[in-house]
Amino acid sequence: MIQFFHVGKTYPGGQVGLDDVSFSLERGAFTFLTGASGSGKTTLLRLIYRGDVPSKGQILVNGRNVSSLPRSKIPYLRRTIGVVFQTFLLIERKTVFENVTYLPRLLGQDLASQKKVAFEALRRVGLAHRLSAFPSELSGGEQQRVAIARALIARPDILLADEPTGNLDPELSWEIFKLFLEINRQGTTVLLATHDRAMIERVGHRVLTLGTGHLVGDEMLPPTPTATESPWRETAAPLPTEPGLAP
Numbered sequence: 001m002i003q004f005f006h007v008g009k010t011y012p013g014g015q016v017g018l019d020d021v022s023f024s025l026e027r028g029a030f031t032f033l034t035g036a037s038g039s040g041k042t043t044l045l046r047l048i049y050r051g052d053v054p055s056k057g058q059i060l061v062n063g064r065n066v067s068s069l070p071r072s073k074i075p076y077l078r079r080t081i082g083v084v085f086q087t088f089l090l091i092e093r094k095t096v097f098e099n100v101t102y103l104p105r106l107l108g109q110d111l112a113s114q115k116k117v118a119f120e121a122l123r124r125v126g127l128a129h130r131l132s133a134f135p136s137e138l139s140g141g142e143q144q145r146v147a148i149a150r151a152l153i154a155r156p157d158i159l160l161a162d163e164p165t166g167n168l169d170p171e172l173s174w175e176i177f178k179l180f181l182e183i184n185r186q187g188t189t190v191l192l193a194t195h196d197r198a199m200i201e202r203v204g205h206r207v208l209t210l211g212t213g214h215l216v217g218d219e220m221l222p223p224t225p226t227a228t229e230s231p232w233r234e235t236a237a238p239l240p241t242e243p244g245l246a247p
Ligand SMILES: Nc1ncnc2c1ncn2[C@@H]1O[C@H](COP(=O)(O)OP(=O)(O)OP(=O)(O)O)[C@@H](O)[C@H]1O
Pocket: 011, 012, 013, 015, 016, 017, 018, 035, 036, 037, 038, 039, 040, 041, 042, 043, 044
């Protein structure tokens, strides 16, 4: 689904963002991207959604060469990729509903279908009841969940996240990590950049490590048992008992 072949990125000032990076991610995978500050994580993510073009090598997303994509085709690529950043980038004077429906509104979708997709995306992040709240009325974790709902609205195949918990305390970070796992379980390919080694070890899965632009690690970590719990256990209605176990 995402393939890098000897990808390099040198910035105009001569700074090396990535150097000879090759890897491939299967459809439906959950993968962490880690590495020290300046190791190239943001650069790598930006190249996937054509936020920038590589200086060397090739990148295929769904079999298409991203760097040679004509400008007119970039919106199609972006529709298959949702992106979540460290700063939530919500518009403060717009409601949750208006924030998440930014793209459908831009595409001229009618209000009824905007409501349908917004409700569905917000339900997935456990915030369907806060449609009319403003970002300032939400906690940091809730604001990030709105940003995730906004990224999910076009039903992307791939969800990229760049330090999505960088501004959150450990408790909220764990909530957000579990949300990404749940989104992945529902079929979306997830690539998540983070420094948070403790969370990575808790969640498990594949971990790609960058060191000054090079891919220096590619390992599989087993998840801890708690990582497989539902993200909304604490706040949602009680989970139904397993079939056969009900009294
Ligand atoms: N627009 C740019 N122009 C010039 N150099 C850049 C640019 N963006 C990144 N770099 C350089 O490329 C290298 C990789 O940066 P990148 O932002 O990808 O790292 P990162 O792993 O995301 O770091 P952090 O964890 O701090 O976010 C760094 O040396 C950085 O200074």
